[in-house]
Amino acid sequence: QVHLVESGGGLVQAGGSLRLSCVASGFDFSRYGMSWYRQVPGKEREWVAWIMNTGSLTNYADSVKGRLTVSRDNTKNTVFLQMDNLRPDDTAIYYCKRTDGDFWGQGAQVTVSS
Numbered sequence: 001q002v003h004l005v006e007s008g009g010g011l012v013q014a015g016g017s018l019r020l021s022c023v024a025s026g027f028d029f030s031r032y033g034m035s036w037y038r039q040v041p042g043k044e045r046e047w048v049a050w051i052m053n054t055g056s057l058t059n060y061a062d063s064v065k066g067r068l069t070v071s072r073d074n075t076k077n078t079v080f081l082q083m084d085n086l087r088p089d090d091t092a093i094y095y096c097k098r099t100d101g102d103f104w105g106q107g108a109q110v111t112v113s114s
Contacts (some may be wrong), residue, residue: 002026004096009108012086020081020108022096029077030054032054033099036056036070036081038110046092051079052100064090086112 003076008020022034033052039045049070050059058070079096093107 002098002101003053004093004098004103004105006096006105008075009094009110011113012072013109014112014114016086016112017082017084018086018110020083020094020096020110022097022105024077024081024096026081027098030074034070034072034079035097035099036068036079037097038090038096039095039107045095048094049081082107083098083110088112088114 003025004022006022008018008022009089010018012018025106030107031053033050036048037045037058048061048064049068051070051072055072060068072079081094091112093109094108096105097103
């Protein structure tokens, strides 16, 4: 059974940093690309970043390029989202997702105060 668990969310001031983690289980993690999404209540879920299964290729939404960095450790079945220079409009619930298939974590709340 696929299981994804995010952690690392919290409250930070504008300009600050957070690092989200997503631990995966129930599948061969090293074979799948992983993505991060975010959602503000009342709005559509927004794609944020993607990383190839090997970690050798990444892609980002324009709104986060240069500030958020996705990485992974296949030995620990974990994907990370390093979030720097955070802005109030980054406030959202952040979800990790296995790129192939409709498998999501429970989400991690990130709140950026101005």
